[in-house]
Amino acid sequence: MNNDDTIFALSSGHGKSGVAVIRISGNNLHDFAKKIIDRATLAPRHVYFTNLRDDNGEVIDQCVVIYFAAPHSFTGTDIIEIQCHGAPAVINKIFEFLRGHNMRVATPGEFSRRAFYNDKMDLTDVDGLVALLDAQTDKQRAAALRSMMGGDSVIYENWRDQMLEISAYAAAMTDYDTDDLPPNISDIILEHIKTLYTAVSGVLGNYKVSRAIMCGINIAIVGETNVGKSSLFNRIVGANRAIVSDIPGTTRDVVSAQMDIDGYMVNLSDTAGLRNTVDFVEKIGIERTNTEIANADIVLHVIDTTSSPSLAKGRSRAVAFREGGWRVAPDGVVEILIVNKSDTIDSRDIRGAIYVSAKTGAGISELMHEIRNRIAEITNNGESTVMINARTYDLLITARDELFAALNDFNGDYDILSEHVRYAADAIGKILGTIGTAEILDKTFSQLCLGK
Ligand SMILES: Nc1nc2c(ncn2[C@@H]2O[C@H](COP(=O)(O)OP(=O)(O)OP(=O)(O)O)[C@@H](O)[C@H]2O)c(=O)[nH]1
Ligand SMILES: [Mg+2]
Structure with missing residues (x-):
């Protein structure tokens, strides 16, 4: 998979329909967009009605074309959206035309993957998108949308920032003499960890609700x-x-x-x-x-x-x-x-x-x-709660257990405490995809359909 390729896909549903949407993502699509709308100038995010012509000048279809200039697009790359008539013959002909211009069909979820790498979405947003595309009922739609729009990310990012701060602070304490530190410093740190532990446990407690929805x-x-x-x-x-x-x-x-x-x-x-x-x-x-x-x-x-x-x-x-x-x-x-x-x-x-x-x-x-x-x-x-799936559930358990260990095993050794809290922060980082393994990313994106 190459992020420099120009990729395209049918973003609307398959089969006969009034209008179909074909999306193209690439690094520099300005000139190509100008060519297909057949105008001297092109403004991003403007709607152009055009007779889309193939390389022989033959009209393929009457289309609406919109050009989104990087980074202001879903993927963060340049994007061209072509709205054509939703006939398989029209779509195939446009695909053939695009292939002829050194473009290739996107793999499932490849658009979202680009959005992720260009910092347009984190993994919980992608999870939300996956769920939204699957949503059949209104409550499913609402919960998925909330997650996709970053509602869950805000909570996780906040936790992670606090955890990293505590971990760094605790690690630094070993460099000081106990006498130089505020007398109740351990209480303050432990109290802070306890608050985070309660927050993580609370969200985990909502797993059943999230699953039911x-x-x-x-x-x-x-x-x-x-x-x-x-x-x-x-x-x-x-x-x-x-x-x-x-x-x-x-x-x-x-x-x-x-x-x-x-x-x-x-x-x-x-x-x-x-x-x-x-x-x-x-x-x-x-x-x-x-x-x-x-x-x-x-x-x-x-x-x-x-x-x-x-x-x-x-x-x-x-x-x-x-x-x-x-x-x-x-x-x-x-x-x-x-x-x-x-x-x-x-x-x-x-x-x-x-x-x-x-x-x-x-x-x-x-x-x-x-x-x-x-x-x-x-x-x-x-009541909307954090959307938890199997992936995030396991990582939340890890975070909770590490925070518990930090509290429970504390014997005055701040290095160990710092480690536990950092592991908890890492688990939350994995939920967000800030820390990512290739398998997690592959699994998440492969759930998406073509054109997303
Ligand atoms: N009078 C009356 N008969 C009913 C009613 N509900 C079901 N029956 C009758 O009760 C019999 C059993 O109905 P089912 O719906 O097959 O019962 P079931 O509990 O699914 O039975 P199993 O699949 O064998 O466990 C049938 O002859 C139905 O017509 C009701 O509300 N009133
Ligand atoms: Mg029966």
Whole structure:
């Protein structure tokens, strides 16, 4: 990969469209831009309408061309943006023309890589961009945008500056006589490290929220066979996705659907009914149900009107449902107890349960209201937090552990303390990409699509 090459890519989506955007990045594109707009002068960031001609003078298409002069562009290089008609034939012809001018097709993420090397973006900004391009719901969009616009960088940079300062200060202290130092200097330093430790731990504590927003909130419908889980699933999804029958043990595999609830991505899954069985395939299904429960943020525990609450005894955890039908289990899973088939009875005697009928739709809006409340709770009401992904999570853990070691192992040796805090600063530097390894960069940029 050569940063001096002139590269181009289709930045808009593939397939037929009204308009397509082709982006070119290079070191000196002024003359080329002037040539294609066919004018004597060219001003950056002006919009030019032109008949784009190939080297034989034949018009390829009518286009809009914008020239961005370095460093005032997405990549920090010169950029030409060509808006042409979105026909594959037009795009191919323009590509052919560009190739003829010693330009090559960009690799996925190469534009962003240039932006990174030209200090236009740090790695958390790139992470944000990756997430933004993947965003399907409004909350995902908002969190990703915040990160892409540098919201997370500000926090990390601030931490890193403080850590580097403490580390340098502590290292310098070994050069002084203890008598020459302020008497409470160690307290001041330790207090400062403690504040940073608390801040890093706090952000780590939001990992679940961040994950729930970016990867989706996992909701599993579970319960005994034949209570109407699949019927309820179909009712919530609004389509006949899962097979329903009066034969117990109908659902074997996990049936999943993604939906948008209040801007949050939700992964809803219908599971095999829980019962003792000798059937080999059904057993595998039940294992899968347990995996879904383990991964769930919310469990919709369905019983039907023929069940008694004592049925819950068959499950691994004791169930003590609170008012509203939910409780926070020790592992943080929210459970909502649902009594289905309410159309078959008049009584409502299980306290704290939500009575629904998957058949008639009765009680479903109440259930959805309850689900919405629980989602709001899990996601901190959408309060924007630092966006954490697997890469940043590991590095945050390292930073936190180094700060902990600095505090915990301190025996008056400022050199060791300085080292620990510097390692913490390095971990944060890796989050930002200030300190980067080739693998981290390759992995991050390769997630981007062509033209980004
Ligand atoms: N009257 C009534 N019948 C229902 C209701 N919901 C489901 N049923 C019936 O209950 C039976 C079982 O429904 P399913 O949705 O397949 O139940 P399930 O819990 O998915 O069953 P398994 O997949 O075997 O675990 C079917 O005959 C449904 O028509 C309801 O609200 N009212
Ligand atoms: Mg089923």
